[in-house]
Amino acid sequence: MSRGFYIGRFQPYHNGHQSVLEGMAREVDEIVIGVGSAQLSHELDNPFTAGERVLMITGALKEVVCPIYVIPIEDLQRNALWVSHVRSMTPPFDAVYTSNPVVMRLFEEAGVAVTSPAMYERDSLSGTKIRSRMIRREAWEHLVPESVVDVIEEIDGVERLRQIARSD
Amino acid sequence: MSRGFYIGRFQPYHNGHQSVLEGMAREVDEIVIGVGSAQLSHELDNPFTAGERVLMITGALKEVVCPIYVIPIEDLQRNALWVSHVRSMTPPFDAVYTSNPVVMRLFEEAGVAVTSPAMYERDSLSGTKIRSRMIRREAWEHLVPESVVDVIEEIDGVERLRQIARSD
Amino acid sequence: MSRGFYIGRFQPYHNGHQSVLEGMAREVDEIVIGVGSAQLSHELDNPFTAGERVLMITGALKEVVCPIYVIPIEDLQRNALWVSHVRSMTPPFDAVYTSNPVVMRLFEEAGVAVTSPAMYERDSLSGTKIRSRMIRREAWEHLVPESVVDVIEEIDGVERLRQIARSD
Amino acid sequence: MSRGFYIGRFQPYHNGHQSVLEGMAREVDEIVIGVGSAQLSHELDNPFTAGERVLMITGALKEVVCPIYVIPIEDLQRNALWVSHVRSMTPPFDAVYTSNPVVMRLFEEAGVAVTSPAMYERDSLSGTKIRSRMIRREAWEHLVPESVVDVIEEIDGVERLRQIARSD
Amino acid sequence: MSRGFYIGRFQPYHNGHQSVLEGMAREVDEIVIGVGSAQLSHELDNPFTAGERVLMITGALKEVVCPIYVIPIEDLQRNALWVSHVRSMTPPFDAVYTSNPVVMRLFEEAGVAVTSPAMYERDSLSGTKIRSRMIRREAWEHLVPESVVDVIEEIDGVERLRQIARSD
Amino acid sequence: MSRGFYIGRFQPYHNGHQSVLEGMAREVDEIVIGVGSAQLSHELDNPFTAGERVLMITGALKEVVCPIYVIPIEDLQRNALWVSHVRSMTPPFDAVYTSNPVVMRLFEEAGVAVTSPAMYERDSLSGTKIRSRMIRREAWEHLVPESVVDVIEEIDGVERLRQIARSD
DSSP, X not given: OOEEEEEEOOTTOOHHHHHHHHHHHHHOSEEEEEEOSTTOOSSSSOOSOHHHHHHHHHHHTTTOOSOEEEEEOOOOSOHHHHHHHHHHHSOOOSEEEOOXXXXXXXXXXXXXXXXXXXXXXXXXXXXXXXXXXXXXXXXXXXXSOHHHHHHHHHTTHHHHHHHHTTOO | OOEEEEEEOOTTOOHHHHHHHHHHHHHXXXXXXXXXXXXXXXXXXXXXXXXXXXXXXXXXXXXXXXXXXXXXXXXXXXXXXXXXHHHHHSOOOSEEEOOOHHHHHHHHHTTOEEEOOOOTTTTTOOHHHHHHHHHTTOOOGGGSOHHXXXXXXXXXXXXXXXXXXXXX | OOEEEEEEOOTTOOHHHHHHHHHHHHHOSEEEEEXXXXXXXXXXXXXXXXXXXXXXXXXXXXXXXXXXXXEEOOOOSOHHHHHHHHHHHSOOXXXXXXXXXXXXXXXXXTTOEEEOOOXXXXXXXXXXXXXXXXXXXXXXXXXXXXXXXXXXXXXTHHHHHHHHTTOO | OOEEEXXXXXXXXXXXXXXXXXXXXXHOSEEEEEXXXXXXXSSSSOOSOHHHHHHHHHHHTTTOOSOEEEEEOOOOSOHHHHHHHHHHHSOOOSEEEOOOHHHHHHHHHTTOEEEOOOOXXXXXXXXXHHHHHHXXXXXXXXXXXHHHHHHHHHTTHHHHHHHHTTOO | OOEEEEEEOOTTOOHHHHHHHHHHHHHOSEEXXXXXXXXXXXSSSOOSOHHHHHHHHHHHTTTOOSOEEEEEOOOOSOHHHHHHHHHHHSOOOSEEEOOOHHXXXXXXHXXXXXXXXXXXXXXXXXXXXXXXXXXXXXXXXXXXXXXXXXXXXXXXXXXXXXXXXXXX | OOEEEEEEOOTTOOHXXXXXXXXXXXXXXXXXXXXXXXXOOSSSSOOSOHHHHHHHHHHHTTTOOSOEEEEEOOOOSOHHHHHHHHHHHSOOOSEEEOOOHHHHHHHXXXXXXXXXXXXXXXXXXXXXXXXXXXXXXXXXXXXXXXXXHHHHHXXXXXXXXXXXXXXX
């Protein structure tokens, strides 16, 4: 059995993530998703709590048939320990899917195989751009799975982000 | 929709936990399981990593039909912040199932309803007793779900615990 | 009895803070002042220790008759836990006075009433501007209560700030 | 002007502490009180939050005329840094009053004068004994200042302690 | 070139440690010594600072010709990350010498070869016993290298330990 | 006997550091070198682990005859405690050599003599410039001692830095 690992901050979870994970689901038997910077929320770059992000991801992947583990991963601020930290919090995995050069390097130095997934529509689909659209009251709903729209509405997420953005 | 929260250290996950969760599955629509002291492992009282415990729990609950979230929760060592910490890491829940008096008190002071589940066969089914049996090479396999036996064998868990127990 | 909470970093405490607190003293029975980022000092943006800031605040409010609690609050770097953290370190309060959008949002999500005080002469009275004046050897003494001048002189505060500012 | 420092955990604040502080008030101009292990609460040995303890102390010392600073001090778990930690959180002081041998040693190695106050009725007046009495529903109210009784009643403190004590 | 790793708390460094290291010096080209629980000091079980312990070790090994690295290692309280933590703080090593079962297990799970050195005169030579002798004013000087006696005298170490031991 | 303290991040150790330390070796009997931000690695500004930096420094100073202690120092993020932190991790020293204004100020407030060494060829010799040269594949080897080139090659350091630099 093969298990693949994918990590992101998912602020918020969007169609680009969804596309990568649907691709992974065709290649591995089970998927472990790490929700990075789990301890952060209510910040301009990290508006949503780990729990809210778990809810977004689980809802969006309901149709995917392979077993999925969604695991919050708190930051350590010690890169040399990060791979061990991730491994201690997750079921064992044999492949890592990431486009982040630091994550890539850390797993490679630990001897783990890393695949860089082609991110779908990267330009329009970064979390940064979606958060900017929310702050400027522009349409963002078409860039994320429907279930993510539901979660963000339920937690009054756009208003939270817009209020935080008033900080100087 | 109702969501229930259950927390434990699951060192290891055993039939008593399984019995409580099967009961909860009949009462709530979704279950959130917190894996407490997630950062601890390779200790006499905490031999298994959070990831290993996630694997045990998920395997044992494969037959349970209601959606289940299994979330590692690291210790904070600040009881007054613990309820907020749990809430930030988990999907929102409205009921807590626990027999731990401190957990009970903390959620009650936060205004959350707490149910104390009757623990099935409490005497033979504490984690402490199962770990003692492992150390003394006595039978323990009948006290946990089959999938837990598989995980512990796969990670050489009994030998890990027995080696740690040689510490003075 | 009503108790109001006001939080700032007070680097240093200045006439704008004084004006807000004198206003609060007319509205509530007791005041709790949180000294934020208490663990920071000897930095360009945070030159003074929590203890030095407690001394500034207490001296400046000697004439105010209502009871005042001045409480250092260390950073947690976890916004979702911050309201619980503040509450655990302070006597209970029912109203929060703040102009900081993140503090405002966090207390509102926790169901606490928030008042945004009109800051007196905001333009000339930010801590940032006072620290700039100190570094450039411009007059700053008229922007803070007299007792604050005394504390800063006693601890050689301007020279400390100017030396730190030489860092590249 | 002389300033004296006194530290304790105050779980709860009792007549022995009151007696020491009344003595100090006759010897120094101002008193700084450190509320130790500020981050702990809801534990058998540390039932009350720092904020609750600040409230107890301030109420009990209302009649004492000398200025008093009550400062929560979080644990560091690094004894060699503890004196610097205390100094950074408090107004400067020149004398320390303590009977704790470790605190005594740490301040002495830092070159600070330490006085060991004769604790009033030490036998009946330890926090440990008062907490035991609370758990066993024995009278404890005569061992603490009246205002402490009020605070503990307001926060339902005895019941909190008794519930926590049911932990195994 | 081979490099061997040896870890201890060295509270204090004694003839048993010396004997193990003299043995290692005959088997490897270079030695890395980890000074564990580096952040602890001024405790009954950990009276000496990391710096004091570095001084003891370096003095005692002056005659040993092979290159020696003495590295303080702070605790992490996360066993699953401990090997990575040690590796990040030390020059790379290929062999570990330890009698501690947990250290042994952690390195073995990480795929590192572990040798268990026969500890010389284990009964009389534990740190615990030496500290007890110091507290009871019994002879301890013959159990440690001469340079260790010098360091402990210079820092007034016995008196520090005896004063701390008066804590209840 | 006099002991001098020198601290840096050494990312990487270069000829400027070497020049300062050769100067110190003529003025003091023993040298203590603190490897700052020891917990950081695999970052654009901090590519090398503490252990790798210890290796660089020790190799480069092999010819220097005076005894040298190389000690990793983890960050505390609390400037007011930093001098105590350094002192607890190192053998006692009586002189500090630094050009960093904050380090200078902190030691001066603690009453320690500080010398500001004239840094040799400061313009071409900052760590920042060497890291830039590595990323742009320009020559950097002539700016560091030969043994540092060896260490960086052994750990594939340039490639690590270049890969990390691809992060956005």
